[in-house]
Amino acid sequence: MGVKILSVLGSTGSVGTQTLDIIAENQNGYQLRALVGGRNVALLAAQAKQFRPELTVIAEESLLGALRLALAGTGLACAAGRAAVLEAAAMPVDWTMSAITGVIGLEPTLAAVKHGGTIAFANKEALVSAGDVFLRAVAEAKATLLPVDSEHNAIMQAMADGNAKSIDKIILTASGGPFRNHGFEDMRGITPEAALRHPVWSMGAKISIDSATMMNKGLEVIEAARLFGLTSEKIEVLVHPQSVIHGMVCYADGSVLAQLGSPDMRIPIAHTLAWPQRIATAAPRLDLAAVMKLEFSAPDEIRFPALRLARAALEAGAGAPTVLNAANEIAVAAFLERKIGFLDIAGIVEQVLQQLGAPPVPDLEAVLALDAAARTAANGLATARAA
Numbered sequence: 001m002g003v004k005i006l007s008v009l010g011s012t013g014s015v016g017t018q019t020l021d022i023i024a025e026n027q028n029g030y031q032l033r034a035l036v037g038g039r040n041v042a043l044l045a046a047q048a049k050q051f052r053p054e055l056t057v058i059a060e061e062s063l064l065g066a067l068r069l070a071l072a073g074t075g076l077a078c079a080a081g082r083a084a085v086l087e088a089a090a091m092p093v094d095w096t097m098s099a100i101t102g103v104i105g106l107e108p109t110l111a112a113v114k115h116g117g118t119i120a121f122a123n124k125e126a127l128v129s130a131g132d133v134f135l136r137a138v139a140e141a142k143a144t145l146l147p148v149d150s151e152h153n154a155i156m157q158a159m160a161d162g163n164a165k166s167i168d169k170i171i172l173t174a175s176g177g178p179f180r181n182h183g184f185e186d187m188r189g190i191t192p193e194a195a196l197r198h199p200v201w202s203m204g205a206k207i208s209i210d211s212a213t214m215m216n217k218g219l220e221v222i223e224a225a226r227l228f229g230l231t232s233e234k235i236e237v238l239v240h241p242q243s244v245i246h247g248m249v250c251y252a253d254g255s256v257l258a259q260l261g262s263p264d265m266r267i268p269i270a271h272t273l274a275w276p277q278r279i280a281t282a283a284p285r286l287d288l289a290a291v292m293k294l295e296f297s298a299p300d301e302i303r304f305p306a307l308r309l310a311r312a313a314l315e316a317g318a319g320a321p322t323v324l325n326a327a328n329e330i331a332v333a334a335f336l337e338r339k340i341g342f343l344d345i346a347g348i349v350e351q352v353l354q355q356l357g358a359p360p361v362p363d364l365e366a367v368l369a370l371d372a373a374a375r376t377a378a379n380g381l382a383t384a385r386a387a
């Protein structure tokens with residue numbers, strides 16, 4: 001096999017840096033074409049010096065001077081701003097890591113989809129928000145979408161025997177987050193610091209808050225419905241605090257196929273990078289005797305209403321998931337800025353869903369317009385709750 005040409009969108013984040021760690025361990029097989037970061041110039045410049053991509057882009061336009069300075073004398077090309085992000089994403093490659101957080105990553109991912117390579121797909125918000133529009137673009141470009149999200153990557157692996165028609169249901173596991181055992185009222189005064197302290201995974205801020213509200217699992221139910229063509233009833237969520245089993249597929253004959261591994265994102269990332277082969281990673285080997293016990297329980301949608309709201313949005317269809325996702329992105333940001341409380345996140349999402357409902361989203365323009373309307377509504381509610 002020849003050298004694989006790669007781009008990493010969101011290279012300075014949690015998924016992005018772990019992706020580059022794996023590439024660094026397997027240097028002979030891979031060559032970087034584009035690296036895209038958001039605002040972290042120092043880390044992006046260090047990555048560019050190490051991996052020497054054709055183009056390095058920082059999304060924040062005002063940081064172009066700082067990036068140029070950091071790369072002075074290296075001979076490395078760099079650029080800044082939204083247009084440059086889209087240009088970098090559109091450069092033809094064999095494999096793109098889509099790891100920008102939020103709907104801001106949708107258009108760069110679609111630019112990558114258009115050249116028809118493999119998309120290692122972490123940016124769940126893009127698929128939740130753009131649904132059919134996104135999947136149509138993938139089909140038209142004959143691109144290959146490989147899920148990086150640990151549960152969906154697990155399901156993909158457990159579906160590998162090709163019997164998709166004989167599936168009764170799939171099971172996505174959930175750690176339960178840092179407040180798994182908290183009462184609803186106990187969650188009222190929770191601080192961003194406490195909510196960011198995930199019991200198992202080390203991740204970026206937005207997904208960590210989503211795990212704490214369990215909106216992450218709600219987004220993942222919608223993500224699974226889109227990726228695997230399943231209805232809500234066929235997607236079960238099971239709380240499993242050890243996060244050793246990532247996903248299970250239950251077949252018509254009673255067989256259940258599961259994927260297990262230490263909770264380490266390098267495992268699913270490496271799976272998508274080498275697919276259909278496998279490569280080694282430095283992730284810790286699973287030692288079940290040391291884990292000792294695996295626990296499971298049903299999720300509580302009363303204490304964690306975000307999960308109920310996400311399912312309702314999936315079942316309502318059309319633009320409801322677009323609204324849910326946009327309102328959640330705004331509410332999470334407002335919580336991290338200490339403008340609203342922890343329980344306000346789901347409260348705002350519910351109110352915005354009631355206001356905007358599920359209008360049709362036939363194309364990208366409609367998705368982006370609805371996303372913008374939901375953000376405006378959520379911002380208004382966050383400001384009112386902050387007052």
Ligand SMILES: NC(=O)C1=CN([C@@H]2O[C@H](COP(=O)(O)OP(=O)(O)OC[C@H]3O[C@@H](n4cnc5c(N)ncnc54)[C@H](OP(=O)(O)O)[C@@H]3O)[C@@H](O)[C@H]2O)C=CC1
Binds near residue numbers: 011201204206
């Ligand atoms: N972390 C994890 O373990 C998992 C993450 N995911 C999903 O993967 C995605 C990434 O998550 P994670 O890595 O944790 O997030 P991080 O917040 O750690 O990283 C986000 C990345 O996006 C970049 N970025 C932010 N804004 C822009 C922009 N406008 N244009 C271009 N790049 C931008 C950031 O740049 P900078 O930091 O330089 O500002 C950073 O590189 C999310 O959708 C998440 O839900 C899914 C499963 C597991």
Ligand SMILES: CC(=O)[C@@H](O)[C@H](O)COP(=O)(O)O
Binds near residue numbers: 174201210
């Ligand atoms: C690693 C990964 O895939 C995350 O999405 C993880 O699932 C978050 O943990 P929760 O199960 O607590 O949402």
Ligand SMILES: [Mn+2]
Binds near residue numbers: 149150151220
């Ligand atoms: Mn996940």
